Amino acid sequence: MRITAIREKTVSIASPIANAFIDFSKMTCSVVAVVTDQVRDGRPVVGFGFNSNGRYGQGSLMRERFIPRLMEADPATLVDEGEANLDPFAIWKTMMTNEKPGGHGERSVAVGTIDMAVWDAVAKIAGKPLYRLLADRYRDGVADDDVWVYAAGGYYHPGKEIEGLKDEMRSYVDRGYTVCKMKIGLAPLADDLKRIDAAIEVVGDPAHLCVDANGRFDLTTAVAYAKALEPYGLYWYEEAGDPLDYALQAELAQHYSGRMATGENLFSMQDARNLIRYGGMRPDRDILQFDCALSYGLVEYMRTLAMMQENGWSSRRVVPHGGHQMSLNIAAGLHLGGNESYPDVFQPFGGFADATEIRNSRVGLPNVPGVGFEAKSALYSLLKRELLD
Ligand SMILES: O=C([O-])CC(=O)C(=O)O
Numbered sequence: 355m356r357i358t359a360i361r362e363k364t365v366s367i368a369s370p371i372a373n374a375f376i377d378f379s380k381m382t383c384s385v386v387a388v389v390t391d392q393v394r395d396g397r398p399v400v401g402f403g404f405n406s407n408g409r410y411g412q413g414s415l416m417r418e419r420f421i422p423r424l425m426e427a428d429p430a431t432l433v434d435e436g437e438a439n440l441d442p443f444a445i446w447k448t449m450m451t452n453e454k455p456g457g458h459g460e461r462s463v464a465v466g467t468i469d470m471a472v473w474d475a476v477a478k479i480a481g482k483p484l485y486r487l488l489a490d491r492y493r494d495g496v497a498d499d500d501v502w503v504y505a506a507g508g509y510y511h512p513g514k515e516i517e518g519l520k521d522e523m524r525s526y527v528d529r530g531y532t533v534c535k536m537k538i539g540l541a542p543l544a545d546d547l548k549r550i551d552a553a554i555e556v557v558g559d560p561a562h563l564c565v566d567a568n569g570r571f572d573l574t575t576a577v578a579y580a581k582a583l584e585p586y587g588l589y590w591y592e593e594a595g596d597p598l599d600y601a602l603q604a605e606l607a608q609h610y611s612g613r614m615a616t617g618e619n620l621f622s623m624q625d626a627r628n629l630i631r632y633g634g635m636r637p638d639r640d641i642l643q644f645d646c647a648l649s650y651g652l653v654e655y656m657r658t659l660a661m662m663q664e665n666g667w668s669s670r671r672v673v674p675h676g677g678h679q680m681s682l683n684i685a686a687g688l689h690l691g692g693n694e695s696y697p698d699v700f701q702p703f704g705g706f707a708d709a710t711e712i713r714n715s716r717v718g719l720p721n722v723p724g725v726g727f728e729a730k731s732a733l734y735s736l737l738k739r740e741l742l743d
């Protein structure tokens with residue numbers, strides 16, 4: 355058994371939306387295909403991966419380092435003889451040969467994207483949905499039947515006023531989401547409060563609304579928002595300050611008794627551990643948003659989950675960033691607390707299988723081998739067009 359080729363392309367996911375820190379007018383992402391010599395249904399098994407929005411395509415790192423390391427390795431060293439399958443852990447170790455610790459930069463995105471494609475291939479070779487494979491291997495066969503999801507959007511958009519925000523939130527509620535998320539921090543606090551009031555009118559309850567500052571605030575601003583937000587009783591207050599400023603996050607906890615969420619821009623188990631150690635996050639209420647597609651993939655994610663457990667954190671407190679099917683599989687298979695969903699933005703990468711129904715903010719997973727990309731037609735045609743044809 356061997357990997358016969360690894361292909362990558364950078365594709366555009368540009369759109370006119372903005373959060374408090376960046377706009378997405380030039381946003382790209384990498385798509386990857388790991389082609390194997392295994393044949394299922396008369397065709398070679400191909401695993402697919404892509405990186406989540408917010409970090410650009412990683413082609414050069416893949417071409418220069420990670421793909422050559424895998425293609426130059428003895429194929430026998432990348433296989434799990436016991437499982438008769440590719441071994442994602444050995445593949446990960448080979449990719450990370452001669453990489454120093456720390457300073458994770460964006461190599462974690464390049465590795466995470468290839469890792470997604472490897473797991474897709476592994477589950478396809480095993481003939482199971484990935485969440486089922488994960489539950490069978492790591493959770494005594496017990497998977498969650500469905501996963502809690504919330505609708506993320508509420509971006510700033512040129513010409514989009516309060517009515518536009520309300521229409522967007524209404525469309526999420528109409529589609530079966532109870533909890534929705536909107537951006538804050540690009541407008542002044544007083545204006546953001548008007549936007550928040552408007553969104554609450556539509557979602558019906560402040561406890562159904564999350565707000566996300568995308569790491570924009572200094573401590574003074576983060577605390578000013580905390581004081582203004584606390585009386586609402588929102589669902590959560592996300593990424594107030596710089597993702598690596600653990601002291602800011604810890605200080606914020608002194609001023610905000612509601613739920614805080616952060617972690618989407620922490621790209622390794624070690625960074626996640628620093629958040630747990632020094633960030634003042636509270637295991638009885640706060641939410642961790644690590645995203646495997648940005649942080650060295652599922653192999654590293656399992657280390658992060660183990661680290662959380664050692665530190666008294668339940669895996670149910672993790673709701674990954676990224677709105678992709680990979681994290682949905684991890685959520686169902688490894689018992690996370692839920693997953694982000696992008697019903698409209700970042701298409702065709704955001705959202706789940708075509709036939710997925712959202713009921714009471716919960717979704718099931720398709721019964722197809724792998725991550726389920728083939729059950730999401732717009733995404734699958736893009737992957738085929740860019741990587742196979
Ligand atoms: O706007 C972004 O960069 C995405 C984001 O923070 C989220 O989905 O939570």
Ligand SMILES: [Mg+2]
Binds near residue numbers: 592
């Ligand atoms: Mg966020």
